[in-house]
Amino acid sequence: MKQQLPMRQGVGIIVLNQKNKVFVGKRIDNPIDKWQMPQGGIDQDETPLNAMRRELEEETSIKKIKILKEIENWLEYELPKNLLGKIWKGKFRGQKQKWFIVRFIGNDNEINLDTKNPEFIEWKWIDYELLPEVIVDFKQEVYKKLKLEIKIFFNLFA
Numbered sequence: 074m075k076q077q078l079p080m081r082q083g084v085g086i087i088v089l090n091q092k093n094k095v096f097v098g099k100r101i102d103n104p105i106d107k108w109q110m111p112q113g114g115i116d117q118d119e120t121p122l123n124a125m126r127r128e129l130e131e132e133t134s135i136k137k138i139k140i141l142k143e144i145e146n147w148l149e150y151e152l153p154k155n156l157l158g159k160i161w162k163g164k165f166r167g168q169k170q171k172w173f174i175v176r177f178i179g180n181d182n183e184i185n186l187d188t189k190n191p192e193f194i195e196w197k198w199i200d201y202e203l204l205p206e207v208i209v210d211f212k213q214e215v216y217k218k219l220k221l222e223i224k225i226f227f228n229l230f231a
Contacts, residue, residue: 078157078166080149084125085112085172085215087201087223088135095201095223096133096177098186098193108199108207110219112170114161121171129175132192137179144172144222148215156211172219174226201227 087110088096097108113128115121122143129135151167152160186193199207201223204216 078164080167080169081161081165082115083112083168083170084115084121084128085110085148085170085219086125086129087172087174087219088129088133088138088177089141089174090177090181090198092198093201093227094198095204096135096184097197097199097204097207098132099195101191101194103209107209108197109209109212110204112168115171122173125171125173125175131188131190132186133196134183134185134188135177135179137177137183138175139178140173140175142174142226144174144219147171148218150212150215153211170215172222174223 090096095110097110099106099108111129111132113124113132115124116127119127122140126138129138147169149167149169152165157163157166184196186196201220204220204223205213208216
């Protein structure tokens with residue numbers, strides 16, 4: 074069954090503050106001590122760039138950003154068996170994501186998780202090196218790759 078289901082097309086956003094810390098939120102549907110970066114699906118007839126802007130605003134109310142980089146490759150993760158058939162109305166086996174690195178150029182008080190359809194209950198800024206340690210296990214490989222992408226990005230401007 075797992076291999077027959079398609080991958081959901083999505084976006085992910087690495088939001089950096091002025092100190093190069095990364096935004097992470099604690100999910101409302103999984104309030105254990107796991108944190109993730111904003112992400113979400115790409116709607117039909119929507120570009121990844123437009124989806125990124127929409128998802129970021131829907132989840133965090135963040136609008137004031139500067140796009141720094143679109144990560145070249147799409148990154149994928151498969152859902153674990155206990156979530157398969159339960160999320161995304163059971164239509165997908167995982168997610169194939171286009172990731173962006175953006176700079177938040179607003180103030181922290183503009184971040185508001187109390188949105189129309191809240192996804193996070195808490196948020197914080199963390200060092201990018203901690204990303205693989207804070208994410209749920211099944212997304213850990215994606216976050217290891219993102220950690221490397223961020224490191225490469227920082228080294229280009231060091």
